[in-house]
Amino acid sequence: MTLDPRTPVIAGGGQVTVTEGDAPEPLDMLAEAARRAESDTGAAGVLAAADALAVVKILSRRYGDPGAQVAAMVGARPRLTVYSTDGGDTPMALVATMAERIQAGELDVAVVGGSEAWRTRQAYRQGGARATGQAPGGGAQPPWPGRDRDAAPVESFGVPLVLGAPEEHALGLLLPVQFYPIFENALMAAAGRHPADHLACVATLWAGFSEVAASNPYAALPRRYSAAEIATITPANRMVCYPYTKLLNSNSHVDQAAAVVVCSVGAARRLGIPPERWVFLHGAATASDTPAVGNRWSLAASPAIAAAGHAALAAAGVAPGDVEEVDLYSCFPSAVQVAAAALGLDEGRPLTVTGGLTFAGGPWNNYTTHALATMVGRLRARPEATGLCTANGGLLTKHAVGVLACRPPPGPLAVQRSHPALDAAPTRVLAQDYRGPARLESFTVAHGRDGAPERAFLACLLPDGRRAWAASTDAGTMAELEQADTVGRPVDLHRGGAALGA
Numbered sequence: 001m002t003l004d005p006r007t008p009v010i011a012g013g014g015q016v017t018v019t020e021g022d023a024p025e026p027l028d029m030l031a032e033a034a035r036r037a038e039s040d041t042g043a044a045g046v047l048a049a050a051d052a053l054a055v056v057k058i059l060s061r062r063y064g065d066p067g068a069q070v071a072a073m074v075g076a077r078p079r080l081t082v083y084s085t086d087g088g089d090t091p092m093a094l095v096a097t098m099a100e101r102i103q104a105g106e107l108d109v110a111v112v113g114g115s116e117a118w119r120t121r122q123a124y125r126q127g128g129a130r131a132t133g134q135a136p137g138g139g140a141q142p143p144w145p146g147r148d149r150d151a152a153p154v155e156s157f158g159v160p161l162v163l164g165a166p167e168e169h170a171l172g173l174l175l176p177v178q179f180y181p182i183f184e185n186a187l188m189a190a191a192g193r194h195p196a197d198h199l200a201c202v203a204t205l206w207a208g209f210s211e212v213a214a215s216n217p218y219a220a221l222p223r224r225y226s227a228a229e230i231a232t233i234t235p236a237n238r239m240v241c242y243p244y245t246k247l248l249n250s251n252s253h254v255d256q257a258a259a260v261v262v263c264s265v266g267a268a269r270r271l272g273i274p275p276e277r278w279v280f281l282h283g284a285a286t287a288s289d290t291p292a293v294g295n296r297w298s299l300a301a302s303p304a305i306a307a308a309g310h311a312a313l314a315a316a317g318v319a320p321g322d323v324e325e326v327d328l329y330s331c332f333p334s335a336v337q338v339a340a341a342a343l344g345l346d347e348g349r350p351l352t353v354t355g356g357l358t359f360a361g362g363p364w365n366n367y368t369t370h371a372l373a374t375m376v377g378r379l380r381a382r383p384e385a386t387g388l389c390t391a392n393g394g395l396l397t398k399h400a401v402g403v404l405a406c407r408p409p410p411g412p413l414a415v416q417r418s419h420p421a422l423d424a425a426p427t428r429v430l431a432q433d434y435r436g437p438a439r440l441e442s443f444t445v446a447h448g449r450d451g452a453p454e455r456a457f458l459a460c461l462l463p464d465g466r467r468a469w470a471a472s473t474d475a476g477t478m479a480e481l482e483q484a485d486t487v488g489r490p491v492d493l494h495r496g497g498a499a500l501g502a
Helices: 025-039 066-074 089-104 118-125 166-170 177-189 195-213 228-233 265-271 303-316 333-343 365-381 475-483
Strands: 009-019 052-055 080-084 109-117 154-158 239-241 253-266 279-287 325-327 386-393 398-405 434-445 453-461 467-472 488-495 495-502
Touching: 009 025, 009 089, 009 365, 025 066, 025 109, 025 253, 025 365, 052 089, 052 495, 066 080, 080 089, 089 109, 089 154, 089 253, 089 279, 089 365, 089 386, 089 398, 109 118, 109 365, 118 253, 166 453, 177 239, 177 333, 177 434, 177 453, 195 228, 195 333, 228 265, 253 265, 253 365, 265 325, 279 303, 279 365, 303 333, 303 386, 303 398, 325 365, 333 386, 365 386, 365 398, 453 475, 453 488, 453 495, 467 488, 467 495, 475 495
Parallel strands: 052 080, 052 109, 080 154, 325 386
Antiparallel strands: 009 253, 009 279, 109 253, 239 434, 279 398, 386 398, 434 453, 434 488, 453 467, 488 495
16 A cells, blocks of 8 residues: 555654663663664664654653753754653653644654653662762752753643542542552452452462563563562562552652654655554544542543543554553553453453563653553564553543554544543542541552551442542551451541441
8 A cells, every 4th residue: 555655653662771770860861762762763863853852751850841952962953842741641642642743744753752760869869878969958869960950842741640639638648559559449349359369360460560571671670470479568568558569569769761753654764764663553542530539430440541442442443352462551450450441451361561560660651651662562573463552640540542553554643532421421529528427439558668557548438429538547447448358338437537337
């Protein structure tokens, strides 16, 4: 078939992982990842031809216009630099948007990437042996060169990330590490499993992810873990928020960077990028769930993942069962299970190409760039296969999905961003200052670094269908939540917290 020269392709991907010693500054790692992405295209001069450089939000160091700085480091002179907002969905959404703009003739070559040096930053901040200088605020800083923090990119990308609502914050319920275990216990109840049986299933799922990471040369933890190792509490694998041990959490303690090159077919031909290096974006979609978790109808489902995933698959003309290579965003096991259910994917099949955010590494917002770079290689090795990548930002909140393949797409790319059925999805009213009877819908118990339980967070459904949040520091309540099958039991909500009924 004759390809439209404006058809977008992902032509190369590059990754960097540092596991020993100090990492370079994040921008230095990103520049190296971009060089590796250029090398992966099989052609020279690709970075010099880039007219857009889009960077995923970096947390380990503050920058103003990182795209311009990386461009100068790799010999590019882009007319467009982009810096995203926070959220694990942004890499996939950025790639889809750059592809759209290439198809429209606005751009020819775009580099999308991100970088984190959180492991190195934290080592200095915690006063380790490598800490050489004190920052004005009192924390040690890595000896990275200064960069311009005040310049502004040509464009900002994405909407602000919302983590929780004021009512949740007031209870101390603030972080993904607290919310995703609540989703997990809701999934356990929906599956009708005993807590011990459910934990065994979750640990088995995660053991499979570790097996993939063991053969990933860019994984932060490239080793196989058994389900028993993952589920068993030890000093090195403490309980974080029940039922998640440390090995069931995203691993942000990494130094990693990744970048991909997106260009038009015309530019690829002009630059000498061989067609066997091209990977096409067949379908893409974005969607968002209700921002406040307390207002969502179910804590065990994501209508937005279902809407975005099925829209992307429909645009590609494939069914979920036709997808051979899959990478579901895997910050926590509940995110994988919710996405698999929403998309109709069997949890028994491989659901990651990297090993996931625990084992391959969870560099904050940028994980999915690593997944895309890995997916490009997997699809080149299986030219007949179709790949699916999902990306998730916040508390199962913002989602982006892409369907990829080496064969040309059936038609022009159209990124689906509106979903009428999703807009009509039911929500719940969050009750405030409610006192009285309720039913336990889900929960978690947060533990300190010493392993001791510190605070329970309870999601409760009221007789009229509203939801209420509660917290408890009562030792007996926390112990009972962790040791018994409590979801579905009566709860008495009172000013001091919550008391479990029989």
